[in-house]
Amino acid sequence: MQEKKQHSRQASGNGYPYSIVDHLEQPQLSTRFIEPTSPILGEKLVAYIKESEESPAEVLQHLRSYGEELETDIARSCITYFNVMIPGLHQFQEDYRFDRIPTESTQWTEVEASAIPLEVLLPLHPDYAIHLSATDRYVASRPLKQVQDSARSVAQKYQTQKINCPSVINALRDDNPWKSLLPGRCRRLLEINTRVSAAESAYPRLQHSINGYVRSIYTDLCANDHLQSLLETTYQASLDWMAGLNQGAAMGDYFNYVQSRTVSQGFTTRDALLVMCYATRNMPNIDVEYASHPSEALMLEVYFWKMKELLSTIVRDHFDYIFPNHRFETNPMLYHYATAAYLAYEIRSSGYTSATAVAFAFMSKAGYKMHKYVHSLSHELVNKGGVIDMAKLMKAQRSLPGVQAGVFGGQYGAQLARKDLRQSAPRTIAGKID
Numbered sequence: 001m002q003e004k005k006q007h008s009r010q011a012s013g014n015g016y017p018y019s020i021v022d023h024l025e026q027p028q029l030s031t032r033f034i035e036p037t038s039p040i041l042g043e044k045l046v047a048y049i050k051e052s053e054e055s056p057a058e059v060l061q062h063l064r065s066y067g068e069e070l071e072t073d074i075a076r077s078c079i080t081y082f083n084v085m086i087p088g089l090h091q092f093q094e095d096y097r098f099d100r101i102p103t104e105s106t107q108w109t110e111v112e113a114s115a116i117p118l119e120v121l122l123p124l125h126p127d128y129a130i131h132l133s134a135t136d137r138y139v140a141s142r143p144l145k146q147v148q149d150s151a152r153s154v155a156q157k158y159q160t161q162k163i164n165c166p167s168v169i170n171a172l173r174d175d176n177p178w179k180s181l182l183p184g185r186c187r188r189l190l191e192i193n194t195r196v197s198a199a200e201s202a203y204p205r206l207q208h209s210i211n212g213y214v215r216s217i218y219t220d221l222c223a224n225d226h227l228q229s230l231l232e233t234t235y236q237a238s239l240d241w242m243a244g245l246n247q248g249a250a251m252g253d254y255f256n257y258v259q260s261r262t263v264s265q266g267f268t269t270r271d272a273l274l275v276m277c278y279a280t281r282n283m284p285n286i287d288v289e290y291a292s293h294p295s296e297a298l299m300l301e302v303y304f305w306k307m308k309e310l311l312s313t314i315v316r317d318h319f320d321y322i323f324p325n326h327r328f329e330t331n332p333m334l335y336h337y338a339t340a341a342y343l344a345y346e347i348r349s350s351g352y353t354s355a356t357a358v359a360f361a362f363m364s365k366a367g368y369k370m371h372k373y374v375h376s377l378s379h380e381l382v383n384k385g386g387v388i389d390m391a392k393l394m395k396a397q398r399s400l401p402g403v404q405a406g407v408f409g410g411q412y413g414a415q416l417a418r419k420d421l422r423q424s425a426p427r428t429i430a431g432k433i434d
Contacts, residue, residue, distance in 0.1 A: 005406060016069040018045040033125045034084070036115040040077050040290040049305045056235060056306045060228070060299060068144055071294065075144070078151035078291040080135045082158040084128045085204060088120070090160065093165050114282040120204045148294070154225065155291030156215045165203070184350075192350055193360055196343050203284070215343075217277050218286065221300065222293040230267055231303040234275045235262035238310050245318050252313060253324040255337075255412065269416050270349075273342040279307040280334035325415075326408040332401035340365055340409030342417070349419030354357045357417070361410025 019042075038046045045063075052059055065071055111118070121333035139147050197214055224230060237258045244251040251257055255276070262272035284304040289297035311334065320327055323337060343364055 016066045016073070018042075018048055018070075019073060034081065034116070034121045034128055036111045036118060036121060038286075038301065039081050039116065040074060040287055040297075041162075042077065046301075046305070049302055052311075056303045057228070057232060059302050059306075063298065063302075072139060072144055072147060074290055074294050074298070075147045075151040076135050076139050078287075079138070079147070079154055080128065080131045081346045082151075082154040082291075083131045083135075084124050086154075086161060087127075088124060088205050089161055089165075093161070109149070112283060114205060114285065116204045148291075151291040155288040159288045162203070188350070189347065189352060189356070189360070192342070192347055193364070196346050197364065215427055218300075219273055221274055221278060222289060222296040224271070226267075227296055228299050229265075230262070230271055230275060231299060232265065233262050233265045234258055234272070234279065235303060235307060235310070238307065238314070240315055242310070242318065245321065247351050251321070254318070254322040255341075256324045259416070269420055270342075270345065273338065273345055273413070273416075276338040277335070277342050279304060280311065280338050282335070323408065324412055326404070328401055328404065330401045334404035336365055336402050336405035337409040337412075340406045341413030344410035344413030345417045349420065354411075354414040354418065357414040358407065358410035361413065362403065362406040365406025365409075368402070 035041070035043045035044075035046065041049075049059055054062065138150070161395045197216075221227060221230075238254075240261075241251050241254055256277065257270045259269060262275070263269055278300065281304075284301045286297050286301055289300070314322065315331060315334070319331065322334065340361040344354075346363040347357040347360055348354055
């Protein structure tokens with residue numbers, strides 16, 4: 001073990017201790033596999049972020065002190081990862097295994113909820129070792145900017161291939177025959193829903209349903225010129241809310257408190273909703289962003305892991321005080337509530353009625369949960385398990401609370417949009433303001 005650590009110090013240059021590409025001389029003996037939880041940062045760096053008692057801002061300051069060493073490591077990891085994943089994605093799209101579910105003899109060994117299943121990664125590890133060795137040689141002979149340009153190029157190729165997956169094409173297709181029959185406002189409504197939902201291929205996270213609200217949220221957050229301040233505001237507001245409750249103060253509900261604090265610091269309601277949509281996910285699920293916006297991606301991931309730990313404590317200790325307009329008996333997942341609120345906010349802010357906004361938020365969650373449930377059913381469960389086991393599956397997937405989150409989250413988002421519209425300067429919008 002000591003010998004391995006010594007090699008890491010030598011390979012990383014000026015004392016950089018979290019080398020993403022820690023490996024031995026012989027690529028076939030590489031100890032660096034694709035990390036299922038955070039494939040770009042790698043196990044050692046994620047472990048530091050999670051386990052550090054420092055604040056997110058302090059963690060970022062510490063990592064940034066490594067300068068080009070960290071930047072090179074991230075670019076090198078991107079090049080290796082995407083070059084390995086592209087052939088696998090190509091095969092996945094040929095087989096179109098979007099609805100693939102575990103057989104009786106195989107259960108996905110996910111290391112964390114929504115992490116990349118090891119069944120996907122293990123066959124790719126020999127290729128990873130070979131590509132890593134080639135990437136090391138490439139990086140050693142080129143300046144950082146050229147290496148980063150290469151990372152962006154291969155990441156773009158990977159993402160382009162992902163959005164050409166049949167499941168995504170069907171979800172986002174512009175030649176939908178029904179669209180041409182709809183009046184202009186209805187077409188616009190579908191366009192908003194499509195943009196916000198941001199459906200994409202499930203590969204390499206072989207889930208039972210398309211999980212949206214990813215790329216559009218990441219894109220908007222990475223474009224924010226004050227991203228770290230926004231993330232820090234949300235994080236500090238969450239800490240203060242929990243501390244206040246622990247001291248017996250009347251803090252109100254969590255969502256409203258964080259939203260109000262964020263707006264009071266000069267950010268918009270939409271900014272607050274975007275951060276909550278991201279912070280309440282099971283996993284950061286960032287990959288191509290590390291190639292296109294490495295600094296912002298690192299911010300997002302550092303704050304994500306700190307927020308994840310904090311939110312777990314909030315759910316455990318203060319669940320009845322989280323939501324502004326409903327007391328759930330079962331946790332619907334904060335993510336479903338936040339994303340329903342965001343979708344309703346976008347629709348209501350675009351001039352549609354509150355009823356329309358809530359209806360789309362409801363349908364978004366109902367459709368997702370139904371699709372996930374149907375594609376989780378096995379022949380054995382239906383034929384042998386019967387109604388009782390089918391009901392147990394629906395309960396395990398939190399189907400009813402998830403749909404309820406669509407309704408109440410939608411109502412909350414529509415309420416925030418109405419408030420913003422009343423307070424905003426006069427402007428021309430399409431539709432009635434109620």
